[in-house]
Amino acid sequence: MPASTPLRLGLAGATALAAVAALPAAPAGAxxxxxxxxxxxxxxxxxLVRPARGKGLSPARGALRQDPAPAGMLQPGDNRRxxxxxxxxxxxxxxxxxxxxxxxxxxxxxGSSGAGSHLVAIDEITGAFGEPPPxxxxxxxxxxxxxxxxxxxxxxxxMRMLETPSPYGGTWADRVLVYLAPAVHTxxxxxxxxxxxxxxxxxxHRRTWRAVMPGLALSGGVHLLMxxxxxxxxxxxxxxVWRTVPSSFLGLFGRYGGSAGDVHLVFTAGxxxxxxxxxxxxxxxxxxxxxxxxAGRTVLANGPGAYRLGGEASRWLREFNRRFx
Numbered sequence: 328m329p330a331s332t333p334l335r336l337g338l339a340g341a342t343a344l345a346a347v348a349a350l351p352a353a354p355a356g357a358x359x360x361x362x363x364x365x366x367x368x369x370x371x372x373x374x375l376v377r378p379a380r381g382k383g384l385s386p387a388r389g390a391l392r393q394d395p396a397p398a399g400m401l402q403p404g405d406n407r408r409x410x411x412x413x414x415x416x417x418x419x420x421x422x423x424x425x426x427x428x429x430x431x432x433x434x435x436x437x438g439s440s441g442a443g444s445h446l447v448a449i450d451e452i453t454g455a456f457g458e459p460p461p462x463x464x465x466x467x468x469x470x471x472x473x474x475x476x477x478x479x480x481x482x483x484x485x486m487r488m489l490e491t492p493s494p495y496g497g498t499w500a501d502r503v504l505v506y507l508a509p510a511v512h513t514x515x516x517x518x519x520x521x522x523x524x525x526x527x528x529x530x531x532h533r534r535t536w537r538a539v540m541p542g543l544a545l546s547g548g549v550h551l552l553m554x555x556x557x558x559x560x561x562x563x564x565x566x567x568v569w570r571t572v573p574s575s576f577l578g579l580f581g582r583y584g585g586s587a588g589d590v591h592l593v594f595t596a597g598x599x600x601x602x603x604x605x606x607x608x609x610x611x612x613x614x615x616x617x618x619x620x621x622a623g624r625t626v627l628a629n630g631p632g633a634y635r636l637g638g639e640a641s642r643w644l645r646e647f648n649r650r651f652x
Contacts, residue, residue: 361389361630361651362548362591364411364448364504367640369398374640375633376401381648388651389630393448395440405443411504412438412447420455420478427485428499435493435502445495451508451552452543456482457534464530470522471535479538486542500545506593507543509552511536513564515579516571523579536579544585550632551576553613554595561635563594566601569616573623587625592617593632596639609639614646 363384365372372392375384384390385400386409392400394413399406412434419427434447456479458471473480489499518533519525526532543549551572554561564572577587598608599616606612617631618624627650636643 361628363388363390363630363647364393364550364591364593364632365390365400366393366593366632366634367636369396369401371633371636371640372396372398372401375636375644378641378644381645382652384644384647391444391446393450394438394442397441407441407443409444410438410440410442411444412440412442413450414447416449416451416453416506416508417455419449419482422481424481424484424488427482428488431485431489431503432499435495435499445493446502446504446547448504448506448550451506452482452511452539453508454510454514454534456539457511457514457536458538459534460524460531464526464532466529468531470524470531470537473538477538479536479542482539483542483545486545490545497547498545501547503546504548504550505543505546506550506552509555509564512551512572512576513568516568516575518575521582523575540580540583540585544580544583546589548589548591549580549585550591550593551626552593552634553617554593554597554634561595561597563597563599563613566599566603566606566612566616569599569613569623570620573617573626574620577622577626587622588629590626591629591632592623592626593634594636594643595634596637610636610643611646614650618650 365375377383386402390400391409391411394410396410400409402409414430414434431447435445437443438447458473461468461471486500491498493499493502495502514533515523522535524531524533524535553569554563577590580590594610594613596609598612602612606615617627631647633643
């Protein structure tokens with residue numbers, strides 16, 4: 328693919344496919360319409376890439392590793408091309424739009440930890456990028472106004488600055504991936520109304536995401552973290568949340584031009600609470616919950632991500648292989 332080829336195709340894996348354009352040594356057929364970000368330890372990656380039995384995960388199957396990760400995807404030769412650079416979402420909160428754009432552009436060129444995929448992930452976009460609810464919510468009342476100088480607006484302005492051709496294929500904005508903090512999409516799932524900010528009483532009790540959503544829609548992928556952070560560890564979302572997050576997020580994302588093909592679910596170890604009988608345990612149940620709705624199946628098909636799988640890495644790989652042979 329020539330560097331000038333447009334990348335925004337609205338298809339799952341388009342951003343990762345463009346990474347191959349800048350990597351002449353990448354295997355033929357790499358990144359076939361899916362993207363799986365692996366954000367885990369070397370031990371877990373070893374279990375995913377070199378299992379005792381069955382097919383292992385690889386860049387040819389759409390897998391890239393999140394930096395910092397010196398060994399990348401444990402492939403022969405230089406693994407920098409399989410590593411995705413990272414910037415802190417918290418750091419972006421206080422930065423100007425030009426500064427955000429410059430930081431992302433520099434990390435795409437070459438990640439500060441050495442990543443050479445020409446992709447960068449933002450870890451994470453949090454509630455700070457949304458608009459807080461009104462101080463006195465009232466039924467039928469308008470949501471809080473958008474702050475044109477707030478973090479969400481500055482992020483979107485930066486992404487618009489990056490909506491120009493990159494030397495690596497597509498636009499610079501295409502090469503930005505985003506991890507969405509759990510509190511963002513759980514709030515969207517729990518909310519009601521066109522902005523997903525209303526409570527059951529019809530009052531705007533929740534944040535809106537009107538400033539940041541256009542910027543997210545310009546990115547190469549939004550990765551929904553399907554777990555809560557608990558005591559320095561992680562716990563997967565309860566069963567009911569797995570059923571509501573995909574459809575509610577896709578509905579709101581689509582209003583701002585976001586493509587369902589650019590959304591991914593990120594799994595962690597553990598059994599979701601409230602799992603129905605027959606769901607299984609650990610990530611087996613999480614995969615089944617992910618595909619229990621039409622929206623969930625749509626998102627899962629784009630390629631699942633992995634974070635802190637621990638002893639469940641082999642089980643996660645088995646579930647992956649069942650769905651992506």
